[in-house]
Amino acid sequence: MTVFCIDGGIFPLIFFLLIQNGNGEECTKIRNNRHYSCEGRNLTYIPSSIPSSVETLDFSFNLLPSLQKHLFPPLNDLQVLDLTRCQIQYIADDAFHNVKNVTTLILTGNPVSYIAPDSLNSLHKLQRLVLVDIGLLSLNVQFNNLTKLQELKAGSNKIQTIALPPFMINFKDFCVLDLHANNISRIKVNHTAVLREMRGNITLILSSNPILHIEPGVFKDIYLKELNIQSAFVSFDAMRYGLKALSGLNVGKLIIGNYRLSQVIKISDADYLAGLCLIHFTEIYYLQKERSPFNINMFHCMVNATKITLRRGALTGMEHVPFHQLKELYIGDHHLSIFPDLSHAHSLEKLVVVDNNAMLFHGLSDMPKLQHVDLSRNQLILQDCCSCYFRDTPNVRHVNLSLNANIWLNEKPFYYLGLIEVLDFHQTKLDLIGQFGVLQNLKYLKYLDLSYTRTTFSSYVCFYGLKSLKILKIAGNTFQGNTLSYLFENLTALEVLDLSHCGIDRIDCKAFRNLQKLSQLLLSRNNLMVLDFLTQPNLQSLTWLAVDQNSISVIKLNTLQNIPANLSVFDISSNPISCFCTQTDFILWIIKHQKIFPQSYNILCKTVSSDSKIRLIDFDTEGCVHIRRLTIVLCICAVTFLVIVSVLTYKFQFYLRYGYVLLRGYRASRQQECSYDAFVIYSSKDESWVMDELVENLENGSPPIHLCLHVRDFEAGKAITSNIIDEGIMGSRKIIVVVSKHFVESAWCRFEFEVAQSWLVMQGNANIIIIILEDVEEKSKKVFGLHKHLKNNTYLKWSGNPINNMRFWIRLRKAVITRK
Template identity: 60%
Template sequence: MNFFTVSAFVIYFTISAGESCTDITENLQYSCIGRNLSYIPPSIPSSIQTLDFSFNILKHLQKTVFPVLPFLRVLDLSRCQVKHIENDTFYNVKNLTTLILTGNPIRHFGPGFLNSLHNLQRLILVDVGLSSLQIQINNLTKLEELRVGTNNIQSMSLPPFMSIFKDFSLLDLHANNISIIKANHTVVFQEIGRNMTLILSRNPLLHIEPGAFKDIYLRELDIRSAFASSAAQKAGLQALHGLNVKRLKFGKYKDDYRIFSSDADYLDGLCFINFHEVYYYMKERYDVKINIFRCMINATIVAVKSGIIREIANLPFNEIKELYFISNQLDTVPGKQLSHLHTLEKLVFTNNVATQIPDFIDMPRLQYVDLSSNQITLTLCCSFFSGTPHLRYLNLSLNPQIGLSVGTFDGLDSLEILDFHCTKVVGMGHQSPFCNLKYLRYLDVSYSSVTFTNIYCFYGLSNLNILKIAGNNFQGDVERYLFNNLTLLEHLDMSYCRVVELHPNSFKNLQRLRLLNLRGNNLMTIDFLDLPDLKRLTSLYVDKNSITSIPLHVLQKLPTNLSEFDLSSNPIDCSCSQTDFILWIIQKQKVLKQPKNIFCKTLSPSSDFRATDFDIDSCVHKKRLTIVLSVCFVTVVVLLSFLVYRFQFYLQYCCILLRGYRSPGQQECSYDAFVIFSSYDEVWVMNELMENLENGVPPIQLCLHMRDFQAGKSIASNIIDEGIMGSRKIVVVVSQHFIESAWCRFEFELAQSRFMMERNANIIIIILEDVEEKKTKKVFGLHKHLKKNTYLKWSRDPLSNMRFWIRLRKAIIATNH
């Protein structure tokens, strides 16, 4: 547990095998509860201020048990099986202010066991087997509290030297065996002062000597269940005459069945005790009518708890300021009886069975009214309080039903706190009943079956600081405008309202908001925080929603003052696509509330894998691998695209070949020769080649692309089907333009492919004009073909020209037969 600071953190350190303590507040507060230790761990730093060593084993206490701990202030040795305490045991921890030895079966106290503890202020020896208050504590001059309850002490007489203990303020003697109190038992109390609390509850008192407490001044006296019988209690109250006490607690505990009074004057002894505050714990029903309050008329605070009272006749108080009726089964709020109490400031009437509220008339000082946990059902509230113009606090929570309408709170302009939680509130969601409550700071209508349909429900609450509407409903997008006028709101609770989505404008005017509770809704995102309106937000609760992830841009715009963010119990997506979010969770564990309860539910609804344990590094490796594979894939695609583009003609040729290769011997050829030439050489082909071959004897049918290719068919298919595969011979007209033409090169290379498959010299090359040797190498296979095969060369010389045509015709016709 943490005794000193909310920001304490826990560090575990190992002392030896199986032994450890917990550092609650670093180097200041340690807990070794129930570690089965038989010695104080030497690893505890000397700077420690609080040490809880309860439920261990230290049977024998002596000086060597404790290391030197000069700053130790609080030492708890409860239930450590201590049996012997030697002199100067606490020398090494001499600066203690609190020593707790509860529940140890101590058989021996060394007469000087507390000699070193000059600064001790609180000594707790509950249930240690004490039989007397005559213990050696004379050096404890700064002692403020001595708690020795649940022992076998038979006398409340304090040692005489305690009369100089001017700071002594509490003596707890509950559950001992004190049966008689005499005047000489209270001598020290008369000398100590007026600031003392005396607890005598659960003792079997039989007799108090009359006057034993006369002229004694106590801050508080607790005598609940402190008498052996009802007769002893009646006589004991009378014997307390002359006692002056600020706060008197009497009656009995729930499990005390010893006292059942049937005397009407049972409480008359209270008339002779001077008290300001009285707390009466009845725990019973009287067989006769008892005027409970007759002897309380001068009290300023009166509380009656846990009795069976059906009605209250009158309340004869003169100076009453606070009045409590708690768990008494009263079926009527005592309005008429209260109306004359002009001094009453606070009324608490809770856990009764009242169904209606009477009119509160002429109560000018009444500021606080708590009517919670009754059976009140009202069709219209709250005109009953018209006589309480200064009412500041009104609590009607935990009742069946309250009806509200316009003008409900007329006359209650001073109201600052209004609580209806867990009471069905009718009429609130459709109108604004709060128009005149300009000073209201706190409004709670949680779990009140309200459906907000009107955007002006909170109109008039210009000074509202805290609004709790948990467990209610919204119609349409009313929540987008509902809070527009609440510019001073600092705390908003919208938990368990079944909200699916929130618009950023819902909170655009709430620039002072510090706490926003959206727990238990159906939110899938908190994108509404993307806008910079909630700069002062320090606490945000979105646990138990349906949030799987939060985008990085939203996380980066979270309010800089945010110190408590509860994201637990959401189905967090722990995947490599959310590494930014998971990394944020890991880094913000000091801000996140319950970070250990943020589980990766996307893995499995029942998964107990924590988001803080997610391996971010594995995602980095996967990401790198993905990048590498992506780069490789893109590179391959680009390379393949380039190759496809570069060799697109050949690929088309391969596809055509895959459909089934037909050799000239297996098909009928439509042409004698397919002519491959550049379009720049078309004049020579038409005027010379076609004229001499097709018009000669016998005529040779040529395949010319501009004349014989089928319209609508791809060029590549025409080249292969009509030209190369549909002709017996291939005539290649080589010129400078031929070398530069991509189509010519493509056609020639396809022709070579046929040549390689058939092994026949079906390619006839005509050199139309001289081309440099190095340029012929630009056409794949041309240079090599010219080196190994005979070719024809065109010449304008008539004799050479005649031989050229004879040889060409012969070459074309030669293998056709």
């Protein structure tokens, strides 16, 4: 029996058949009935809800310890099956019988112990097989029927050789062999025998392997589309001899270098890249993390390359190399202090030198084919820019000088660069560009980025001559006077305009009058309050408008009704929207057209509390409709109200006077001292108890408590209501209410209690002391507020028991004397 070689041994069929039950949720439909995701549902079976028409099934992170023949239902249209980390240990023969049309099978991260000989051979159409991190020990596997296979990814295993099984000679479409992060330490000539016979355009990935030795001639006369040996050598010596052993290799793209900084290059290791001269490559990608106290002469072996990429290294200088065929050069994230001398590189078409610190740039010359130049993020300081820095480079189309330090433009900065189509200066301090028409000769310019260049646009002719310009970004700058109204007059081809963060508080309606092709307008982070310019017919092509983070509180209904018909994205989020019933039409319009607002949940209402976050779409518009209806009803009733107001005034004149007296008393009370300790409200029918008991015990006690009694202390000839306020309530610190059946039935007692309550509410005090002479629980409801007061406050109750009464006088005296 032939089986896969997998770490952990070969086990017979010891696993049980999968039970058709699981603990997880059903799967999620991603796209129609073509794509389903069951990721991380703790499923132990394939749900029956998966339709037979599914083409992609993500079943990763579930629990399928054993793959048996009938595990999968018939899914004849299934093309992509992802079984990543499903705890698969056993794969039986014909396990994939019902999914035989799968073209991509992913088994990453499963602790597979046994794979039967014919478990994969039913997948006749398989093109991509991913066996990453499953414990493979070698590639001597039985999948000889997979003649359509194009990619085999077996990284992060324990494979020790790159030798392919002999039957793979018949795999005519095979193009990718990924063996990264295995245990390959030696590569011998016989290991590449099958690879040599296949004669295919194959990509071989051997990165992160501990290669010690490569037998010379191992890849001689073999053509590879790509060879990745990044971080694949254990030392500089191994890399030196390994590259030399690759002599005769013909490769399209060679990827070398180290992911991590491992050691400092010594002078004895300086020729560790010399073997590159023995390899024929078209493109080289070199990630140089090693530090070196001297410049390594690495480019002399790259003179015939057409594309060179150097990333994240310690390169401090570059010698002049007469490149013969170089078309693209990328040098990124190094420590260059002086720009490389690339003059006379006649074949160079694309040049990218980025992410250096304070690099000196003396210019480029004699590069007739150069089209793309990216010198961003180098802290460049350029004076008298820019034609003098690009001599004899007539075909330059793309120039990126963004994220540099400072650039001074001359009067005709692009006089010899008239073919430029893309020009990017963003976040680089510029001079002169906002004052004169320095860009006039760039008639082919399509993309211009002047964002955050600290430019003040003061001239109407800044963009004259740019008749082909489609994208203009000038965010983070300022405009002098009325410049904004006329600045874009000649940009008739403009499609995208970014005016974000420019401090704009208003836009003249004629500012965009000639921009009939404008489709995107970005006005974020300004101070706009109105959007009247939207009603102009010249903006009918507008599909995207961003006015988020402005000062917009409301948009006129007339403006909303006349916005461009093609507008599909309207961002007004993070504005102080006023959500009042007077703006109901505006709010309803936004709610109705939610689909064009990308962040409708972030359109918040401006409230008194800065911490409050009420979403506009949650505003109660129905309540506003009711309020509007109520307003109409009130208007209709106004006439009736005026007719009966005299009647109501007459009927309630007593209470009006009472309110007036209260208000007068409140104003006068601020300068009045209290003459009494307590004002007693009682019925005249209870006067005997008041005089014999209350006055006797309080005024004749120690210390004496001075009471205000209406029969004794009210001023003769003065209105009763005034006496109640002036002498009783305002002149006393506390109020004692003697409640009895007589009190409840007395209109004056009820009035005095209501006045006292109102007064104390106005004063913010609660100094009413209730004495219950008789049980009046039911009758107390006749007196406004009394029943509620008795329920919510402690009161005193009089009884005939001498012991209880002694406690009564102690509590009463304490309540009166206590100051609040």
